[in-house]
Amino acid sequence: MVGKQTWAIAEGYIPSGGAGEDDQAMVSHETACILNPGETDAQVEIMIYFNDRDPAGPYRHTIAAQRTLHLRFNDLEDPEIVPRDTDYASVISSDQPIVVQHTRLDSRRGGVALLSTTAFSQ
Amino acid sequence: MVGKQTWAIAEGYIPSGGAGEDDQAMVSHETACILNPGETDAQVEIMIYFNDRDPAGPYRHTIAAQRTLHLRFNDLEDPEIVPRDTDYASVISSDQPIVVQHTRLDSRRGGVALLSTTAFSQ
Amino acid sequence: MVGKQTWAIAEGYIPSGGAGEDDQAMVSHETACILNPGETDAQVEIMIYFNDRDPAGPYRHTIAAQRTLHLRFNDLEDPEIVPRDTDYASVISSDQPIVVQHTRLDSRRGGVALLSTTAFSQ
Amino acid sequence: MVGKQTWAIAEGYIPSGGAGEDDQAMVSHETACILNPGETDAQVEIMIYFNDRDPAGPYRHTIAAQRTLHLRFNDLEDPEIVPRDTDYASVISSDQPIVVQHTRLDSRRGGVALLSTTAFSQ
Numbered sequence: 118m119v120g121k122q123t124w125a126i127a128e129g130y131i132p133s134g135g136a137g138e139d140d141q142a143m144v145s146h147e148t149a150c151i152l153n154p155g156e157t158d159a160q161v162e163i164m165i166y167f168n169d170r171d172p173a174g175p176y177r178h179t180i181a182a183q184r185t186l187h188l189r190f191n192d193l194e195d196p197e198i199v200p201r202d203t204d205y206a207s208v209i210s211s212d213q214p215i216v217v218q219h220t221r222l223d224s225r226r227g228g229v230a231l232l233s234t235t236a237f238s239q
Numbered sequence: 240m241v242g243k244q245t246w247a248i249a250e251g252y253i254p255s256g257g258a259g260e261d262d263q264a265m266v267s268h269e270t271a272c273i274l275n276p277g278e279t280d281a282q283v284e285i286m287i288y289f290n291d292r293d294p295a296g297p298y299r300h301t302i303a304a305q306r307t308l309h310l311r312f313n314d315l316e317d318p319e320i321v322p323r324d325t326d327y328a329s330v331i332s333s334d335q336p337i338v339v340q341h342t343r344l345d346s347r348r349g350g351v352a353l354l355s356t357t358a359f360s361q
Numbered sequence: 362m363v364g365k366q367t368w369a370i371a372e373g374y375i376p377s378g379g380a381g382e383d384d385q386a387m388v389s390h391e392t393a394c395i396l397n398p399g400e401t402d403a404q405v406e407i408m409i410y411f412n413d414r415d416p417a418g419p420y421r422h423t424i425a426a427q428r429t430l431h432l433r434f435n436d437l438e439d440p441e442i443v444p445r446d447t448d449y450a451s452v453i454s455s456d457q458p459i460v461v462q463h464t465r466l467d468s469r470r471g472g473v474a475l476l477s478t479t480a481f482s483q
Numbered sequence: 484m485v486g487k488q489t490w491a492i493a494e495g496y497i498p499s500g501g502a503g504e505d506d507q508a509m510v511s512h513e514t515a516c517i518l519n520p521g522e523t524d525a526q527v528e529i530m531i532y533f534n535d536r537d538p539a540g541p542y543r544h545t546i547a548a549q550r551t552l553h554l555r556f557n558d559l560e561d562p563e564i565v566p567r568d569t570d571y572a573s574v575i576s577s578d579q580p581i582v583v584q585h586t587r588l589d590s591r592r593g594g595v596a597l598l599s600t601t602a603f604s605q
Contacts, residue, residue, distance in 0.1 A: 119330060119361060121249045125485045127516040127551065127584035128599055132508075143255075143347075150249040152288055152328040166518055166551045174311070184540035185249060185288045185328035202508070206518035206551035206582070208485060216328070216359050218249035218341075218391065219584075223595055225509075229345055233250055233354035239485060239583050241369045241452060241483060264376075264446070267468075272371040272409055274450040307371060307410045307450035338450070338481050340371035340463075351467055355372055355476035356600065363491045363574060363605060386498075386568070387591075394493040396532055396572035429493065429532045433529070449569035460603050462493035462585075473589055475493055477598035 118155045120214025121238035126207045129165070132225050135200035143224050147190045147238070149209060152217040153180040154223035163197060163213055165190075180215060182235045187220075192215050208238070240277045242336025248329045249288070254347050255323035257291050267346050269312045271331060272359075275302040276340040281335035287312075287321060288328045302337060308345035309342075331358070349357055362399045364458025365439045365482035373409070375435055376469050377445035387468050391434045393453060393480070394462040398422040403457035409434075409443060410450040417441050424459060431464075453480070486580025487498070487604035492573045495531070497557055498591050499511050499567035511590050513556045515575060515602070518582040519546040520593045525579035531556075531565060532572040546581060553586075 130219055132145040153159040158183075162175035176193050180186045190199045190207075199205065217236040222229060253265040275281040282305075283295035290359050302308045312321045313327075326331040331339055332341065344351060365454075376389040397403040406419040420437050424430045434443045434451075443449065453461055461480040466473060498511040521526040525548075528541035542559050546552045556565045557572075565571065575583055583602040588595060 119245050122274065123485050125518060125520065125582040127582045127601075128514075128553070129551075130515075131491040131525065131555075148250075150251075150326075150328065152247060152249040152330075154286075154330050155249065155290065157505060162526050164520075166520065166549060168550060173329045183288060183294055184290060185251075185326060186290060187250070187326040189251075204516075204553040206516065206550060208518075208520050216247040216249045218356065218359075219599075220250050220354065221597065221599070225599060226593070226595045227309070227348070227471065228350045228590075228594045229348045229352040230474075230595040230597040231343065231345060231354040232351040232586065232597040233341075233343070234600045235249075235359045236585065237485070237584075237601045238359075238578055241481070242365050243483065259479070270372075272367060272373075273448065274371040276369065276408075276410065276452050286392075305416055305420045306412055307373075307448060309372070309374075309448040314470075319476060333456075338369040338371045340478065340481075342372050342476065346407060346470075350472045350594065351470045351474040352596075353465065353467060353474040353476040355463075355465070356478045360481075363489050363594075365605065368551040394495075394570075394572065396493040397534065398491065398530075398574050425552065427532060427538055428534055429494075429495075429570060430534060431494070431570040435561075443585070444563060460491040460493045462603075464494050464598065468592075471592070472594045473592045475587065475589060475596040475598040477585075478589075478600045479493075479603045482603075 118214050119218050122211050124209040124236040124238045126216040126219045126236045129133050129205035131201050145224050148187050148220045150187045152185045152216040156182050157213050159211045161211045164208045183234050240336050242338050244333050246331040246339040246358040247359045248341045253323050254274035265346050269311050270303045270342045272309045273302050274307045278304050279335050280304050281333045283333045285335040286330045362458050366455050368453040368461040368464045368482045370478040370480045373381050375445050389468050392431050392464045395424050396429045396460040400426050401457050401460035402426050403455045405455045408452045410419045484580050486582050488577050490540050490575040490602040490604045492585045492602045495571035497567050504568050511591050514586045516553045516584040517546050518551045523579050524548050525577045528578045531573045575587040
């Protein structure tokens, strides 16, 4: 089955500005797109790393078998929210093979800017 | 020959808005760019994964030897269309080595935003 | 030495429109950024693949030792130019280890859109 | 521990124009996002490669254990600044496993354009 159990995203930054809250799709956001292509639900733990403080987490999520979860870092709340306008990075660990892709939408200037990359695994 | 037989794209999202249908190049779209650098035609199958329903597919395409196909997910119809404004992911399987790169053009705000990444293989 | 000898870029598309020829940096372009980190000059050959015709090339370039060449596909002329508004893909072969990253700047709508990804190697 | 000790970014270009210096987040910039997920501080050396001159560096930085540093190439000063409007590439070497992602923000045209990719390692 395609996938790896450990992934890292060295880039992370949620802009605080951007389009209004009336258009959820257009709010500046940062996403870990997680695919579980296998037959078993995946238990996923995310750790968030910062420049000048100890890591936050683990954030725990279940990705059902043969499902994808596009998880916005904006929405992480437990054990704590991810601060805006702050550099961070993340490591995503799973008990099943998964695939992770990192995407950001930045609407600070009214338009849309996008970035995306397959996360790092080894 | 350069290439792998299984690829995954964890990110997928086709915005419904954007530039008019009169300019096909500028319609918001999501593409799997597939290169078959080998001497044998490649039989490719794509499965689409969602957040809350069973996968769709397989979508079957032939990539001729030494040709590239930039396949828009927008254009997939058989066995079913890919819904707009919906998170998805995909796995691309081939009987020959291929190379896959994922690209999106987003024209919702009138301008152009682009993202691209080499898909995941192992 | 970091690097590989064979790389592939499945995405390729040079928009014909965009900012005027008076600002070379802002003309829509597609680039293969090639780094030769080693102590020996690298002889590089590029093949271009299309959807509906035989491949073009080889395009031959030398990347000097410990130098980088950001090669615009727009500028390829020998043995033939790369057509605009046309899907293509490329394979880059070198007799020395190199690193390849793919970048596009799209200025069709007056603003700037960017995409980039580390090319595929194995 | 996830990570590699040698990374390469073949693309590099810092636009000289863009938003004013009054908004640091919006100044056109190029970043190497470095994550040190391990328990030991990482000593990192960056070499910068050009098209027509010898490499610059090494630039030395310490990434503390379990911390991330989003290092702007704009800010490199010792042993020399990175020239603007100039093609470059980089190799990042570490005595500990790290993860590197490359990001650019381009604000030359008033809006925002973004690119990002996991850097190359082997």
